[in-house]
Amino acid sequence: MSEFLTIRLSSRPAGPVHWLVWSLQQQEVIASGELADSSQLGELAEYGANRPVYLLVPGSDVLLSQVSIPSGSGRQLAQVLPYLLEEELAQDVDDLHIHMLKRESDKAHVAVVSHQRMEAWLAECEAAGLTVRQVIPDCLCLPAFENSYSAAEIEGQWLLRQSETQGICADPDWLAGWLMAQKVPLISQVMEEESAELQAEDAEAAAEALMDEDAAQTQTRIRHFTPAPQGMPGHWQAEAPELVMALLAKGASESKASLLSGPYKLQPTWHKAFKPWRKVGIAAALVLGVMIAEYVIRVQSMEQQAQAYQNESFRIIHQVLPQHKGINRSSYLRTQMINEERRLGGTESGQGLLPWLVKLRPSLSKVPQISVQNLKYDQNRNELRLQAVAGEFQHFEQLRVLLVEDFEVDQGQLNRDGQQVSGALVLRRRT
Template identity: 25%
Template sequence: MQRLILRLGCDLHAPVQWLVYSEQDQEIIASGELSNALNLSQLSEHANNSEVIALAPCSEVLITQVTLPANASRKALGAIAFMLEEDICSDINNHFFALGPREGDLQSVAVVAKDTLSMWQQAFKDADIFCQTMVPDALALPHIDNTLSLVQLGDDIIARSGASQGVSGEADWLLPILAKQAQDNEQEIKCFTEIDAAQALPTETTSADYSDLPLLMMLNNISAQSLNLFQQDYAVKREGNPHWQKWKVAAILAAVALTTNIFVKTLELNSIKAQRSELSTQISDTVARGFPDIGQYRQARQAVEREMRRLEQAGGGLSMLAILSQMSDAFASSGVTPQTLRFDASRTELRMQSVANNFESLERFRRDLQSLGFAVDQGAINNQGDQVVGVIVVKG
């Protein structure tokens, strides 16, 4: 896992120090300084593969503590802004109050202007960097009892003097104040970087520890319990994995194409099913007309073949198929079409209901059959629209 830590300035034009550290390899991947926060997008590649932690300059953040009743309710926490109203020179409605760890009756609080906090968040958004954690820079320094911890980043001095106490500002004016404060409070001073104008510090109570780069030391000092300015109304929620965003449009198009293809295939399948159902109905109707005595069956082809074998093997006289074979020329010349066929094998008699265009066609058909040596009886003949329907009995 990689972690990217960076320190913003009081405005977007201030330099930004940054460092990327690999916890797995226990080594620094890269570090440097941007000329200003408008160039944060240069870190987006590192940010995509890292947990991003931002440091806010304490020159823009008031860090303090408020004494609360032992069993303070949520309503008491909501009143913290009014408890600090006298310590803030402007309208408290323009400030955001972030809550930190609580020790006994002491509640740590960080106060920052809403406009400033929104400016920092917008800078990350414009750079397409996802950052959920912003800690006041002084609170990222080691907390050592009765000791003032110092770091210099660029022209700024960052100092931590207690669990919830810290400041930052330009070295020229802040360093003498810190030296006087340490002397009045009988505090030792520990420097974690080289300090410009260090002669302003009392040499007898000042020590140094340069074992780590300042940003790495501050990164290791931040934990889940650290005071995070990005909370409550300013909590940052992930909108989506940045890698996923790159492929989101392609994935949506692929899903639409797949859905469309499935829809089209479903329509085609339903159409085929409808055609099969219609064809099955036509086959059943045709079999029923041609073989009215065929009975129930599952497979039309097997049933028809079985019925034809039965008719061919019927004893005595000609079979129905033999009779129909001899009648083929008569059907063709007269234009008569059989609608139903019923064959009585015992009497070698074929009864059929036939359709013709007119009475003359039926009569010609009857004469043609008689010329073939068949005995033909003609039943009732009826008109059906432009056609005539009659029953003809043929005996072999």
């Protein structure tokens, strides 16, 4: 992407927010402006919709420091770093986000910021619909020079960059004190040139001035891109004036000092695309889980029902065919039942006992007072003899009337024995 949006947040809660859209291809500003405060970040959603977003956070809210690395702690450096910095931090290390900017031999350059601040910055951008690619301390977006500092003023504050990983955001009131506190001031090339000129006139006096420690501390070269403040220590060397936000934007595009690590690590694009559908996915997963649970319960119920039917079928077969009792193999018992059915049904259609029973059943069901005690089938004579008992003589008569529709019926002698009447019926098929 040749264009990107750079946003600089203020160190003050209600401070203005500077923004700028920079084109790498054209090397010029596409759009820029200033918001009253961070609550208006939503106005930049259109500019950040299809462009990378670089978020510059106040250097005054980020501690840039370095620490010595104990030998043998290389593999566990991420876990050790918080405790190496514990003595110089006023807050509990658990409340701080510590990001390693660079490692040099036995030194680690780190950026320290509170989780509260990081979460607040990212939450404001997310609420405004802005997807942040990098979070960078603003002072580390100034140009880095090997032999001097760089400085620029924005929103009444001075941004100074000392090196690749060191810098500050300072109010003018304590800028002078900070500059005087630097232990290794750098002698400017301008002063060296001036000294060479003075050498021809008064080499000895110039040498004594450069040798003087107090004088050296006030000769730190600072390359400034905005008008220099008055009465500050060090030698302030003017650079070509440039729009501060443009200067910071160019530095942001080249910077690798992003604070988005650990819990704030940038998520893959697919993860962000999935995020709006996360609730729908969770709901779908719950519904799917319920459906699967219901299916499993239904299958278990059907299996239990099938097992119950099988057990009942075994019980009936064992009752009908007691010679096979104790055998529970379905295939074997099925074969025996088929054989028995064939035996009872006869070899020809309409022959055997079963067809008789089929026609006999409707008549018997209409006279429930009659109980059949014995059946005897004679295939050779093509007749069926049955012994039965009933409560009254008339029950036998009712049954005989019903049976004559399908059979030739011979009714034997009926005998009463107490409360029961017993008798026999001989049935023949009508020809």
